[in-house]
Amino acid sequence: MKVGNNNWRNAHNNDAALPAFLAARVDRYYTERVQQSWAGGHIMKGRVPDADALQLSSNDYLSIARHPEILDAMCMSIRSEGNGLLMSGVFLHGDDCPQLNLESRFASFMGAEASVLCQSGFAANTGLIQSIANAQTPVYVDMMAHMSLWEGIRAAGAKAISFFHNDVEHLEQRIQRYGPGIVIVDSVYSTNGSVCPLQAFAEVCAEHDCVFVVDESHSLGTHGPHGAGLVAELGLTDRVHFRTASLAKAFAGRAGIISCSRRFQEYFKCEALPAIFSSTLLPHETAGLAATLEVIERDDWRRTRVAANARYLRMCLAELGYNLNGSETQIIALEAGPEPQTIALRDALEARGIFGSVFCAPATAQNRSLVRLSINAMLSESELERIVEVCEAIRDEVQMWNWPSTRRLMERGATRMRVRQPRALADLQVAA
Incomplete structure (x- = not known):
């Protein structure tokens, strides 16, 4: 409509x-x-991008959505198997089952004992929480955790106890009050690109006998050894009970994954409602993800490029006075605040050929709406400079100086704006 x-x-x-x-x-x-x-x-429907537009709304961080190896694997599967046997994944078994074999490959990739493929990241999160929590379980959740995790808590009938974003001390106070339970965080937060201090949270969970769940949707593929994620990068695979991820981000597919023990893998498939009452992945999706995993493990240069591109943009935009709200990753948020101001920001960017993603309630808190720029590996130096020039040019037009996020930044005395000189991305990569 x-x-x-x-x-x-x-x-x-x-x-x-x-x-x-x-x-x-x-x-x-x-x-x-x-x-x-x-x-x-x-608010979500502005201009239609033309051929010259820079589209920064895709979560294809590693720029592999059109990779020929992946497309060839999917096409071969479609021609040979069609849509396969349409049934719930609970029926899958046998040594020659492609999806089960892919679960084993993902487990090895993530440094886990086992894994479970789900229909989406949303299904992975809701199914996991529903299968590990109940009405007697306190579930401690970062206030900025993904909505699918909150929905899992609701589906479990559990008590959601929020704690301040990335605040380890506040979490510990909550646990001391309500007792051991489940702690849920994102490794990289999708709204503003901030990173969870996973080491500190793992220590609190171990000390208080809590289950630790980490959503790695925005770090699996982009962080860690060969893309194994931030948990693996920090050496915490033995201290995090469950990792989940949407494979619609860096993996540019359509599925979700949960890392777990072998014993839990079997339990989940017969206990989680999304696992029982949804059809399994289609054969071409499984084949595509298998090829994608090979590309991601092999192409370390993609992670290097996306990290350097994001680092360059964060540095330049911060110098221009934008409050990036602690972003340390490929996700960069321009928080205009009230929705009319975000529409003005969207229109100013799109009029100059820059297309991001608008986030507003319920994806953000009220009056904290924003335009999110998702940085990818294939952005050229000239394209990065174009983004910076546009963001510099529109500051007065969108009244950036009056945004609530800008005022917060200035109140902290955190702005150190100066005349911006174009910088060579290659120099930044060498410095990193």
Whole structure:
């Protein structure tokens, strides 16, 4: 249903047959968000990018979505197997099962005893939490953890106890009050690119006998030895009970993964509702992920490039006065705050050919909406410079100096703006 400035009321009227309680809820969306916050437009729908646009909305950090080896593997599978046997993954068994073999390969890649492939990262997170928590389990969750983890807590009927973002002391205070339970964090946070202090959290979990769950959706493939993730990079594979990841990020596919013990692998497949009541991956998806794993393990240069590209942009944008909210990764957020200001930022960027992803409630807190730039390995030096020049040019137009995030930065005395000189990315790579 496409709703523009003049037909949102007609769209609502088409729902006249709905009971009043539901019609009121739908109407509230169009009144409070479409009309009041978005002035009759849509915060997610700006311009359509042309051929010269830089699209920084994709999570294909390693630039492999069109890799010929991966596409060839998928095409061969489609031609030979079609869509295969459509059934729940709980029925899979046998030494020649491609999905089970791929689970073993992922386990070896991540340095785990076993792994489970799921239909998505959302299914992995909701299924995992639903299968390890219940109404008696306190679940400690970082306030910025992915929504799928919160949904897993709700599905389990467990008590969600939030703690301040990346605040180890606050977590420990919560555990001392409510007792041992499950601690949930992201290794890299999808909203602002900040990194979890995993070592400190692992120590707290061990001291208080808590289960430690780390979502590595935005670090698997981009961090660690051959892309094995931040947990592996820090040598914490034996201290993290479960790692989850969406394979729709650096792996540019459509699936989710959970690392676990062999004993838990069997338990999960017969206990987690998303595992029982959803069909398995299609053969071409399994074949594509198997080829993707080979590319990611082999091509270390892709990780080097995306890290250098992101480092360069973070440095330049910080010098321009943007508050990057602690980003240390390939995710860079420009937090305009209230939704009308984010629409203005989106429009200014898109008018100059820069397309990011708009994040707003419920993906962010109220009045902390933002445009997220997802950096990839194939951005050239000239393209990086173009992004910086655009961000420099629009500061007054989008009133960056008045953004709540900018004011917070200035209150901390953290701005050290100076006249920006173009820098060679190659110099930055050597320095790193």
